[in-house]
Amino acid sequence: MSLYSHIQLLDGGNMVSNCMILFHDYCLVLLLMILTYVCFMFYICYSGQSFVTYISGGSNFLEMVWTILPMFFLLSLGVPSFLMMYYVEGELKGDLTVKSIGHQWYWSYESSDFSDYQVDSYMLGLSDLSISSHRLMEVDNSLVLPYLTKVRMVVTSTDVLHAWALPSMCIKMDAVPGRLNTLNVFSMTPGSFYGQCSEICGINHSFMPIHVEFVDWANFLNSVL
Ligand SMILES: [Cu+2]
Known part of the structure; x- marks a missing residue:
């Protein structure tokens, strides 16, 4: 764990979350670049340098540059963003379907592929924790999923709005009563991942x-049979 790890995003658990982390860093660099450039231009303009006369004199080349360059930057932000969004929630196919249902205040999981599989997942109280467990994060029945398998997660709620989130997979989906929201969950590695309800x-x-x-x-x- 590095010194600055607490201000960075969590390590990605799959391909798309690693892409999102890269995309976040790319956006940050691009925005800093634009901010620096704008500040520099302000300085140039207000300090009355000779560059001002070059702009006000009219330059077709400069007009072209400041039209095409922002277009290129916007496309380089938009295209990967849309690709990742469609990858996470666009495709409705999976090797396995699991339904995650939000209740006040616990999650329950069931699967149409295994008719007997239905678990309620309640948080463990302080008295049930061992020395290595995470306070407020452990549950009595965790959701068990196979890794290297594309899981179609259907998220819904029985009462009010909740949100099913798994930050290290870059996943967050609202659980809306009467509505089935779908997202893809895929892990490249075995392991434990934690998240919290993300809608008050x-x-x-x-x-x-x-x-x-x-x-x-x-x-x-x-675990399911
Ligand atoms: Cu909540």
């Missing part, structure tokens, strides 16, 4: 964490 849903909003464990298929089948 009432008094115990802070106490309905999400814990997803990515395991191999054998262990996954053991």
